[in-house]
Amino acid sequence: MAVRASVAAVLIASFLLPFAVTGPAIVLPDLAADLEASAAGTQWVQNAYNAVFAATVLAMGSLADRFGRRLVLRSGIATFALAMALIAVSSNVVLIDVLRGVQGLAAGATVSAGSAVLAHATSGTRRVRVFGLLGASFGGGTAAGPLIAGVLAPSGWRSIFIVIAIGAAAAFLASRYVQESRDPSTARPDLPGMALFGGALFLLSLGFVSSGEAGWLDPWTLAFFAATVPLLAGFVAVELRSAHPMFDIRLFRGAAFTAMMCLPFSVTFGLAALNVFLPVFLQSGGATPLGAALELTPLEVPVLLVPLAARRLTARWSARGLLVAGPVLIAAGSFGLIVMDRGSSPWASAAPLLVVGAGVGLAFAVMDNAAISAVPVEKAGAAAGMFNTMRITGESLAVAATAAVLITRTAAHTSTAQAVAAVQGRLVPETTGHAFADELHVVVVALGILALAGALLTAWALRTRVPPGPDGRAGHPSPSHAAGRTASTSSAHQPQGEVS
Missing domain, CATH: 4.10.860 (DNA Excision Repair, Uvrb; Chain A)
Structure with a gap:
C-alpha cells in the first residue's frame, strides 16, 4: 500500500509539472486581456515558473538528500498546490508572476525528491516499470495540458489553475504514505x-x-x-x-556527454516554443481555445506514445541512430510548418506537427539513458541532475527568447503595442495578424535549423561504439566496462562512457 501510494503521489505530481506550462499557455490571452497585463507581465507568467524551476532542480536534489526526500517532496507539492490556488483568486499579474516563481521552486523540489523517492521505494523490474511510467507522466502532462485547458477555457482562465491545484492536493494526500529517506554522507548544499x-x-x-x-x-x-x-x-x-x-563542469571534457547536454536545447526548445505560441497564433486567427488545443493534438500524441515503445525501439536501432533521427524529424516537421497561415485548415499543419511530435518522442525515449551512459557509472546521479537542469533551462529560454523575437520582428511591421497584442493572442488588426504569422514562420525555420545542428553534433560526438551492456543492447555500458576504463585512467582525466 505504501509503495503504491508513493508511486501514485510522484506520478500525479510529475504529470502536473509540465501541465502547469502547457495548460496556462492556452488561457494566457484571456488572462492578459482580463487583467490588462503588459507584455512583460504576461511573459513572466511562464518565464517565472520555468526559470526558477530550471535554477533549483539540482539544489533541491541536494537538500532532499541531506534533510529528507519525503520532507522535501511533501513541502514541494504543498507549496505548488497553495501557489496555484492563490493564482486562481488573484487579480494582479505581478502577484501572479511572483506566485509562479514560488511554484517553480516547488516544482524543482518535487521533481528532484520525487525521483529519489521512487528509487528508494522500488527495485529490479518494478523500478524499470515505475521510471517508465514517470517518463510517460511527464509526456502526458505536456500533451494533456492544452487539451484540458481548451475544454476548461469557456469557464474562464482561472478554472485551469483551480484544476491543477486540486490535482496537487490529491498528490499531497497520497504522499502521506511516503517513507522518509536521506543520504547522511551528502555534502553541504x-x-x-x-x-x-x-x-x-x-x-x-x-x-x-x-x-x-x-x-x-x-x-x-x-x-x-x-x-x-x-x-x-x-x-x-x-x-x-x-x-x-552542484554541476560537475569536468564532465564536459567528454564529447559524448557534451552532446547529451546540448541535445535538450535542440529538442525541448522547439517543443516548448510551439506549445506556448502556436495556441496564441491559432487563436489570433479565430480559433477557440478548445479548437487551438485540438489542432495541437498531432504534436502532443506522439510525445506521449512514442516513449512508451522505448524498449522495442532500442532493441531494433542503436541509441545513436534514435538520438540523431529525433532532431532530424523535428527539423523536417518545423520546415513543413511554413505552410501554416491564420485561419487555414487544421489539416495543413497536422502532418508537420505529427512529424515534430514523433521526433520529440524518439528523443525522449532515449535521451535520459544516453546522458547517464555517457559518463562513468559513479557519476550517473550527477549526470541525471545536470541533464534535467539543461532540459528545463532549454524550455525556459525557449519561451523567453521566442516571445522576444516575435515581438520585436512583428513590431517592425506595425507597432510595439500591436506586436505585443499579437503575441498575447488578443484580437488584432488584420495587418498585424499577417505580420505575426510571417514572423512565426521565421521562428519555426530557426527551430528547424537548431534541430539540425543538434542532430549533426550528436552524430559526430557519438561516432564511437561501446560493447553491449549486460542486457545485450548497445548504448548501455556495463558497470564492469565503465569501472575498468576508470581504473586505468588518472582521476584528473576521468573517462566518459560512450553511447552507441
Whole structure:
C-alpha cells in the first residue's frame, strides 16, 4: 500500500509539472486581456515558473538528500498546490508572476525528491516499470495540458489553475504514505553555485523580456545580458574549485556527454516554443481555445506514445541512430510548418506537427539513458541532475527568447503595442495578424535549423561504439566496462562512457 501510494503521489505530481506550462499557455490571452497585463507581465507568467524551476532542480536534489526526500517532496507539492490556488483568486499579474516563481521552486523540489523517492521505494523490474511510467507522466502532462485547458477555457482562465491545484492536493494526500529517506554522507548544499546559476538564468530571462518591449539595444536590455556573463563565469569557477560541485563542469571534457547536454536545447526548445505560441497564433486567427488545443493534438500524441515503445525501439536501432533521427524529424516537421497561415485548415499543419511530435518522442525515449551512459557509472546521479537542469533551462529560454523575437520582428511591421497584442493572442488588426504569422514562420525555420545542428553534433560526438551492456543492447555500458576504463585512467582525466 505504501509503495503504491508513493508511486501514485510522484506520478500525479510529475504529470502536473509540465501541465502547469502547457495548460496556462492556452488561457494566457484571456488572462492578459482580463487583467490588462503588459507584455512583460504576461511573459513572466511562464518565464517565472520555468526559470526558477530550471535554477533549483539540482539544489533541491541536494537538500532532499541531506534533510529528507519525503520532507522535501511533501513541502514541494504543498507549496505548488497553495501557489496555484492563490493564482486562481488573484487579480494582479505581478502577484501572479511572483506566485509562479514560488511554484517553480516547488516544482524543482518535487521533481528532484520525487525521483529519489521512487528509487528508494522500488527495485529490479518494478523500478524499470515505475521510471517508465514517470517518463510517460511527464509526456502526458505536456500533451494533456492544452487539451484540458481548451475544454476548461469557456469557464474562464482561472478554472485551469483551480484544476491543477486540486490535482496537487490529491498528490499531497497520497504522499502521506511516503517513507522518509536521506543520504547522511551528502555534502553541504552548494549555496554559491545555486545563487550564481539562478541569478544568471534570471537575468538572461529578464534580458529577453526587456528586449521585447524596449528593444535589443536598450541600455537596460544590454545591462541584463552583460550581467549574465560574470555570473556564469563565476559559477564555472566556483564549480571547478568545489570538492562537491552542484554541476560537475569536468564532465564536459567528454564529447559524448557534451552532446547529451546540448541535445535538450535542440529538442525541448522547439517543443516548448510551439506549445506556448502556436495556441496564441491559432487563436489570433479565430480559433477557440478548445479548437487551438485540438489542432495541437498531432504534436502532443506522439510525445506521449512514442516513449512508451522505448524498449522495442532500442532493441531494433542503436541509441545513436534514435538520438540523431529525433532532431532530424523535428527539423523536417518545423520546415513543413511554413505552410501554416491564420485561419487555414487544421489539416495543413497536422502532418508537420505529427512529424515534430514523433521526433520529440524518439528523443525522449532515449535521451535520459544516453546522458547517464555517457559518463562513468559513479557519476550517473550527477549526470541525471545536470541533464534535467539543461532540459528545463532549454524550455525556459525557449519561451523567453521566442516571445522576444516575435515581438520585436512583428513590431517592425506595425507597432510595439500591436506586436505585443499579437503575441498575447488578443484580437488584432488584420495587418498585424499577417505580420505575426510571417514572423512565426521565421521562428519555426530557426527551430528547424537548431534541430539540425543538434542532430549533426550528436552524430559526430557519438561516432564511437561501446560493447553491449549486460542486457545485450548497445548504448548501455556495463558497470564492469565503465569501472575498468576508470581504473586505468588518472582521476584528473576521468573517462566518459560512450553511447552507441
